[in-house]
Amino acid sequence: MLRNYVMIAWRNITKTRFYSFVNIAGLATAIAFTMLIAAFIWSQFQVNSGLKNSGRQYIITSKWKNPNLGFPIATLGQLGKALKENYPNLVANYYRYDGITSAVSKGDKNFRENLQVGDSSLLTMFGFTLLQGDVHTALNDPFSVVITKEKAIKYFGRTNVVGETITIESFLGSKHDFLVTGVLNPISDNSVTTLVDNYPGNFYIPAANLNFFGRNMDWNNPFIVNYIELKEGVTPKDLEKPIAALQKQNAPPQITADLTSIPVPLKEFYLSADNGLVRKMCYALSGIALFILIMAIINFINMTVSRSASRMREIGIRKVLGGIKRQLILQALIESTLIVLLATLIAFLLYIPTRNLFGSILGKEVPPLYGFPLYFILFPIVFIVITGFIAGIYPAFVLSSLKSVDSLKGKLSGIKDNILLRKSLIAFQFVTATTAFTGAIIISKQINLFLSNDLGYDKEYVLSAQVPRDWTSQGVRKMDYIRDQLAVIPQVKQVSLSFEVPDGNNGGGAAIYPYGSDSTTAIASQLLTTDDHFLDVYAIPLKAGSYFEGQATDSAKVVLNETAAHALGFTNAADAIGRQVRSAGDPTIFTVKGVTSDFHFGSMQQKIPPIAVFNVQFATVYRYLSFKIQPGNIPASLDAIQKKWSTLMPDAPFEYKFMDATLANLYKTEIQLQKAAYTATILALIIVLLGVIGLVSLSIQKRTREIGIRKVLGSSITGIVSLFLKEFFAVIAIGGLIACPLAYLIMNNWLQGYAYRIEITAVPFIMAIAGLALVTMLLICLQTIKSALLNPIKALRTE
Structure with a gap:
């Protein structure tokens, strides 16, 4: 009997090819789309799940009373280590790192890479394996480095590179050979090697080399990423008092007063970061997929009923020959299930070629079919049965309720009229x-x-490129010379040296207050460090005063944005000019030289914060050269910059980004x-x-x-x-x-x-x-x- 039902169902599908095609195509498209969405969401929920003991691992995040003072994903440099040393009954392990970028070279290959300078517990704590090297000793010695398989091939053309050396540059401009002691196996997505999208760690260097880079993991450094692994049975609540006690005992008072350190489970962190942006996106995509699928099922119901006229006489003859309602319902359900089965099989075929396309749309890789656990095969089976039943139950009852006489006449009036x-x-x-x-x-x-162009600055024809670091007065003078040489290129309008570009990654925050008042009146402001050409490159308007002029006297000057000037109590921008301010913890007395219009430095999720701009002559740190190029032949402009760059900095790669691409990443x-x-x-x-x-x-x-x-x-x-x-x-x-x-x-x-x-x-x-x-x-x-x-x-x- 079942075989007979299937044959009749197949005969009816092939008989009405056009409508069957429309039905199956609509269902297959919706099912394929739902599968792609489901696969993407599943992959997002798998982030960090591959880490060893991930259920007991946490990242210590920071909650600042004023968010301009620090980064949510980083905290005090010594906190993770101190928790392990002082509370071994609570904390089983820790890992900390300082994320930096620097020039890496091997022979004629020179690139700027992302580095993690961190504790030797990286490999063993998270269960990472090495293609080459020993996980227990690979990060023990100074001037050693573990690199990813991808970077081994990039620099050496092979993976068996343990014992080879690679050259890395410090922030003082010096270079040192690092011994490759391990090659990291490809690993699944996680928030340890890739804490921030598009900034994955590729080179892992022992913390013993912090001095080489001029860095530290001290109590007064709130920009260090800290991970801890708790003992079994220990909860984050158990750490509240220990964390508070350690901070009060060791951290500077101004930090302790503003900072609350909160352990967040690594299994939860990826989804909840940035106000739960990934989780919200997953929910939104789930809703979209669900409604698309429901719409396709609705179409199936309507299409089946709309074509019921062609089945009237068949149903009438079946009833006259003794067919009962239950048999007619079963046949209709089998037919709908067969259509769903065919649509699902086609959806699987559609999944294969559209996976990469959909992944490019979402900017994330969508897992292939073989990337799912074996038990996932149950989901399409259950889906076919349930969807076939839901999609076919209404048409089944409509068709089987026809009167025999009306069926033999082929009259639709016999159907209970459910047009509504x-x-x-x-x-x-x-x-x-x-x-x-x-x-x-x-x-x-x-x-x-x-x-848009309503950002407070002009992003058109602006590009930025990272430069070698020599964070000394001599290094700044050298970069000033290089900047001036690049600025004379005919295709270039202006060039600026700075620590930041408008991508949301500022150099940190500081408490600024008027000189003569108490530091308790300080406002939290973001810090920028630039030269005297920054406003020209980004076309940021001045509201009052003037910008830096490249003179030594500018080292004790500061430029504020309008928000900072108002927050300091100045009614209008002009009132702030010539007034003196201080930064908490710094004895220098700064004079306000100028006030700029407000501009968006970071995401529009937050209001424009107070911003204090210092001269690179005073704070001798820099990372970027920003170029304002002439409109017209952009490839020719880039080629001219590349040639001059290679002459001035032959060992530094020219890796640039236009501001449009920078904002798109933001x-x-x-x-x-x-x-x-x-x-x-x-x-x-x-x-x-x-x-x-x-x-x-x-x-x-x-x-x-x-x-x-x-x-x-x-x-x-x-x-x-x-x-x-x-x-x-x-x-x-x-x-x-x-x-x-x-x-x-x-x-x-x-x-x-x-x-x-x-x-x-x-x-x-x-x-x-x-x-x-x-x-x-x-x-x-x-x-x-x-x-x-x-x-x-x-x-x-x-x-």
């Missing part, structure tokens, strides 16, 4: 599609704001969401149109005779088309009315995460509803015109 239900389902699809379309438009507008997650929203909108539109095909097809079948009578009585094609348009206009209107407040609530909640945001106007809603209505109406017209052009004699013979 089917129109409600189509309206649900319109609500989903309109919401997705509106959301995509609003997200796009917000991202355009991120990347808002990477938002751009990923934008691309996903556009993809979902296109899929939702396709599925809605498939649903319209099904409902219009059913309506035309039921009213074929009516169309013939209207034509005989003189009705025009326009009149017949308008008859169907009126019927669907109400569905579109109702869907739009429901979608508008829903989309507003969703997008308004999303925008709340940004201190600077667009205003939600009526335009996105009008565009979404009008676009969907136009395409839908066009599709309805094409279908009804085809029916209206038929010979009315044939239509009148239709029962």
Whole structure:
């Protein structure tokens, strides 16, 4: 009997090829999209799960009373080590590192790389394995280094490089050979080797080399990443008092007063970082995938019922020959399950070629099918059965409820008329599609704001490149000379030397207060270190005073932004000029030389903070040269800079980024969401149109005779088309009315995460509803015109 049901189901699928194709294609597309989303989300939840003892491992994050004073992902340099040494009954292990970049070379290969200068516990604590070398001793000796397999091939062309040397530059400009003592095996995504996206650690150096780089992990350094592994049964709450006691006993008072160190589980950290940005994105994508899948199932229901006329006589004959309702329901369910099975198999085939494309959209690798645990095979099986049942249960009961006489006549009037239900389902699809379309438009507008020219500075034709470090007065003078030589290139307008560029990674924070007042009145400000050309390159307007002038006297001068000037109590920018300020813990008395307009240095998620700009002549630290190049032939400009750079700094790689790319990286997650929203909108539109095909097809079948009578009585094609348009206009209107407040609530909640945001106007809603209505109406017209052009004699013979 089962074999018979399957054969009949297959015969019916092949008989109505077009509608079967539409049905299967819609389901397969939705299932493939859902699989891709599910795979991506699964991979995000797997981050850090591959670490040894990850359930007991924590990163110590920082919560500052004023967020401008430090980084959330770093804390005091000695904290992790002190917890292990003073509370061995609570803490089993620790790992700390200082993340830096420096020039790495081997022969004629020179690149700037990300380095982790950290404790020797890295490999054993997290369970990392080495392709070459001993995990227990690889990071024990000074001037040794463990590198990744990728970097071994990059610099040596092979992986068996233990015993080879590689040259690394310090921040004083000196170079030293480091002995390669290990080659790291490729490892799964984690927040240890890649704490921040696009800044993965590739070179791991023992903490004994901190002095070589001019760095430290002291109690007064709050910019060190700390990990700890707790003893079994110990909870983060057990560490609250020990952490507070250690900080109070060892850290400077100004830090202790502002800082709360909080251990966050590594299994949770990746999802919850940046105000839970990854988790929110996963939830958003899950909702999108769920609604796309529901829309496809709705289409299946409508399409199946709309084609039921071709099954009338078959059902009637089965009933006359003794077929019972249960058998008819079972046949319908088997047929729907078979269609879902075929759609799922096609979805698996679609998954393979679209995986890389979808991964590029989201900026993350989507796991291949073989990358999942074996038990995952149960999910598609359960999905096929459940979806087949859900998608087929309503058509099964509709078809099996036909009266035998009406079935033999092929009359649709015998079906319980649930047009209202089917129109409600189509309206649900319109609500989903309109919401997705509106959301995509609003997200796009917000991202355009991120990347616009309304940032407080001019990003056009600006690029930056990291330079070798020699953080001495002599090193600054040398870089000033190199900067001036590069500035005379005809294709270059201006060049600036600075420690930061506007990418959100400032050099830290400091408490600034007016000279003569108590330090308790200090404001927390972000610090920037630049030369006298920074404002020219980035075209940041001055509100009052002047900027640095390249003179030695500028070393005791400071430039504030408007927010800092107001926070210090100056009513307007001009009042701040010539006033004196101090930085907590620094005896130097600084004179305010100028006040700039406010500009966005970091993400628009936060308000523009107070910013204090110091001269590189005073704080002799720098990392970047920023170039403002002439409009026109950009490749020629880059080539000219590259040639001059190679002459002035032959051992330093010219690795540059345009500010557009820098900003795109800053808002990477938002751009990923934008691309996903556009993809979902296109899929939702396709599925809605498939649903319209099904409902219009059913309506035309039921009213074929009516169309013939209207034509005989003189009705025009326009009149017949308008008859169907009126019927669907109400569905579109109702869907739009429901979608508008829903989309507003969703997008308004999303925008709340940004201190600077667009205003939600009526335009996105009008565009979404009008676009969907136009395409839908066009599709309805094409279908009804085809029916209206038929010979009315044939239509009148239709029962």
